[in-house]
Amino acid sequence: MNKKAIGIFDSGIGGLTVAKEINKQLPNENIIYFGDTAHLPYGNKSEKSIIDFSVKNVEFLISKGVKIIVVACNTSTSVAIKYLQKKFKNIDIIGVINPGSKAAINSTQTNKIGVIGTFRTVKTSAYKKSIIKLSAKNKVYQQACPLFVPIIEENFNNKKIISEIIEEYLKPIIDKKIDTLVLGCTHYPLLKKQIKQIYKEITIVDSAKETAKEVKQIISSKNIKNNTNISGKVSIFLNDQSESFEIITKKLFPGNKSKLVNYNV
Amino acid sequence: MNKKAIGIFDSGIGGLTVAKEINKQLPNENIIYFGDTAHLPYGNKSEKSIIDFSVKNVEFLISKGVKIIVVACNTSTSVAIKYLQKKFKNIDIIGVINPGSKAAINSTQTNKIGVIGTFRTVKTSAYKKSIIKLSAKNKVYQQACPLFVPIIEENFNNKKIISEIIEEYLKPIIDKKIDTLVLGCTHYPLLKKQIKQIYKEITIVDSAKETAKEVKQIISSKNIKNNTNISGKVSIFLNDQSESFEIITKKLFPGNKSKLVNYNV
Numbered sequence: 176m177n178k179k180a181i182g183i184f185d186s187g188i189g190g191l192t193v194a195k196e197i198n199k200q201l202p203n204e205n206i207i208y209f210g211d212t213a214h215l216p217y218g219n220k221s222e223k224s225i226i227d228f229s230v231k232n233v234e235f236l237i238s239k240g241v242k243i244i245v246v247a248c249n250t251s252t253s254v255a256i257k258y259l260q261k262k263f264k265n266i267d268i269i270g271v272i273n274p275g276s277k278a279a280i281n282s283t284q285t286n287k288i289g290v291i292g293t294f295r296t297v298k299t300s301a302y303k304k305s306i307i308k309l310s311a312k313n314k315v316y317q318q319a320c321p322l323f324v325p326i327i328e329e330n331f332n333n334k335k336i337i338s339e340i341i342e343e344y345l346k347p348i349i350d351k352k353i354d355t356l357v358l359g360c361t362h363y364p365l366l367k368k369q370i371k372q373i374y375k376e377i378t379i380v381d382s383a384k385e386t387a388k389e390v391k392q393i394i395s396s397k398n399i400k401n402n403t404n405i406s407g408k409v410s411i412f413l414n415d416q417s418e419s420f421e422i423i424t425k426k427l428f429p430g431n432k433s434k435l436v437n438y439n440v
Numbered sequence: 441m442n443k444k445a446i447g448i449f450d451s452g453i454g455g456l457t458v459a460k461e462i463n464k465q466l467p468n469e470n471i472i473y474f475g476d477t478a479h480l481p482y483g484n485k486s487e488k489s490i491i492d493f494s495v496k497n498v499e500f501l502i503s504k505g506v507k508i509i510v511v512a513c514n515t516s517t518s519v520a521i522k523y524l525q526k527k528f529k530n531i532d533i534i535g536v537i538n539p540g541s542k543a544a545i546n547s548t549q550t551n552k553i554g555v556i557g558t559f560r561t562v563k564t565s566a567y568k569k570s571i572i573k574l575s576a577k578n579k580v581y582q583q584a585c586p587l588f589v590p591i592i593e594e595n596f597n598n599k600k601i602i603s604e605i606i607e608e609y610l611k612p613i614i615d616k617k618i619d620t621l622v623l624g625c626t627h628y629p630l631l632k633k634q635i636k637q638i639y640k641e642i643t644i645v646d647s648a649k650e651t652a653k654e655v656k657q658i659i660s661s662k663n664i665k666n667n668t669n670i671s672g673k674v675s676i677f678l679n680d681q682s683e684s685f686e687i688i689t690k691k692l693f694p695g696n697k698s699k700l701v702n703y704n705v
Contacts, residue, residue: 321596414489
């Protein structure tokens with residue numbers, strides 16, 4: 176069991192930011208990552224489709240013999256996590272929303288928290304519910320930012336226009352006097368620097384670190400950590416391949432190549 | 441045969457602009473439209489995946505008993521049309537690129553033509569090859585505009601930012617002194633007005649009208665027109681449904697509802 180990999184899936188490559196953090200906190204663990212790039216993006220798809228895709232992604236990771244599964248996609252977590260946990264009882268499946276919510280609660284001083292995500296994540300109010308469940312005194316303001324994923328996926332790089340789009344989306348929740356902003360989409364850390372440049376006074380939290388901590392805690396308590404001194408192997412599987420995925424994969428995991436699989440298309 | 445429908449497919453809802461034009465020019469024809477919204481968008485997917493998806497879309501339309509198939513997607517036309525025509529020999533399959541190229545050649549005075557499309561369409565140079573094959577004296581300048589589809593799909597409506605994005609993409613080819621611009625993606629007609637406002641002197645052509653003409657000509661010459669006085673029925677099938685699809689469907693075909701099918705997911 177201990178040598179088995181940690182399984183991670185996302186709709187695409189955004190979840191690699193979570194894989195990166197797990198790899199940093201648990202350098203000896205093997206990681207198997209699956210990006211459902213044939214169906215990318217999830218953010219504007221229906222709940223039914225997102226559940227269907229997520230079930231197939233979990234089945235793929237289980238077929239690879241992983242010991243725990245991380246849903247490194249906020250849209251999938253908000254729509255499908257409970258369904259997945261019920262359907263696949265024999266394996267721990269953890270999402271990114273609870274860890275992200277905890278991080279936000281730890282950060283806020285004013286108890287006013289902003290959450291940005293895809294259309295679908297915001298529509299489910301998953302963060303809002305999760306934060307309020309953990310600490311009812313907080314006020315949560317949500318905003319969907321549907322152009323952020325394509326800006327990142329397409330490598331759009333006119334910084335002036337990107338800043339204007341960030342302001343267009345964020346102004347309404349900044350005006351509510353939030354002091355903490357949750358990046359409720361695993362792509363968004365790739366825009367963190369630019370958001371920070373505009374809103375210097377806001378604390379930005381992303382779920383990656385907290386999620387990695389939770390994985391560490393679970394595999395420690397279950398005694399299934401990989402007790403070796405050898406660096407873990409990161410294997411990346413995608414069901415569609417394109418130039419931009421290769422560029423981002425190389426940026427986050429230099430030396431690693433993604434493999435194309437025909438699963439779930 | 442004559443009462444059978446005209447089959448149309450696209451990656452999503454953009455191809456409805458082509459369906460609309462066919463419905464206008466051939467009001468008595470039944471139309472069956474399939475949008476592969478589960479895989480939307482095609483523009484940044486790999487050639488292999490686009491061919492696989494397109495084959496399944498054709499199979500779906502054939503299973504519905506159509507008499508001719510229109511590939512109302514520039515990305516799919518540029519990557520897959522030859523493959524489809526070879527694989528499905530018993531049915532006419534026409535794309536949007538040849539008709540669009542003819543329209544551009546008829547419009548240009550300076551023989552300098554601009555073409556905008558998705559990353560994948562531009563990468564194949566399908567328009568460039570098609571225009572030069574029809575008339576070698578033309579110069580063709582191409583530009584990928586990967587943010588246009590999400591702007592349309594997501595109903596982004598800050599007009600100032602949209603204008604800046606249009607200028608960011610179009611300036612390099614406008615500087616080449618083109619007098620005609622081909623909208624090489626069936627979504628783009630939904631941005632036509634804004635492009636026209638910025639570049640008043642440019643003639644904008646889209647493939648929808650010319651494609652409808654070609655369909656009319658083929659079904660007339662084959663004597664398979666629907667010779668009735670009753671208005672044709674437009675049936676829209678999608679394999680994933682969302683609010684924005686409903687909004688655009690209603691805009692283009694008021695009174696029509698799309699049906700959800702589990703095909704090709």
